Amino acid sequence: MLGVAAASPLLLATGCGSSESDAQADSDEQLREDVAAQEAQLIAAYGATIAKFPALSDRLKPFRDQHIEHKQRMVPGESSTPTVTAPTIPDAQPAALRSLRKAERDAASDRVTACEKANAAQLARSLALIAASESQHSTSLTGGS
């Protein structure tokens, strides 16, 4: 009797803890997918800008490649051929660069929010680094446009 009485709260507690950690893992998985989708958008924006202004290729490819690394970190192994529609690229080069700069600034800010939502410490760490990288991009695009 004593054994049963002692065991049941323990089972309840275990059950509760487990579903909570399942929910946290699901939420992290969703977060990874959301960020990967946003990275795919950025990759597509860089791709379309480079296609429209080939002279910017040397300058912009490193940024695009870093977003590919970000996406891989979020969803490892997934192919880098996402089904996203590239945004419309402005006709003037300075406007196209401004548009990328704004996308980077928004991304850097969105990653801070995503980081705050992460449950797993490793995911939070990755998002903090991606947030830092994207603020570097936005700053770097500010010069010499």
Place this chain on the structure above:
Amino acid sequence: MTEAEVSALRAALSGEYAATYAYGLIGAQLTGAEQQRALAALDSHRQHRDTIRRELAAASVPVPAPAAVYDTGVRIDSAPTAINLAIEVERRLVPQWADVASAKTGSGRISAVKTGQECAVRAVVWGGQPQAFPG
């Protein structure tokens, strides 16, 4: 305060100590706008250093003291060596702040991520290339 948080804060504090030491050397080699930028960075790192010290003290965790001297790797005797050191110091702090962010939750985490962004941006303003995972 969790063990992970204490350990991340101590590591970030050692990085901030190193940064305040380094910017003393860096500022001495620069002039004009670059020197002003170094002084502004020094001021920011001092503030982060003091914030961590207060935070550890408030949690009754022993606050490590700075080293008397930090090894800068190369002699800092010119503007280019000073600027390279600034880039290096800022970059190294980014993963340390990411560790603080991952050990914290809520507003403490947001503030740590933003501090990492500040350091990452300063590395680029000093002429460093952006990195996918700065550090």
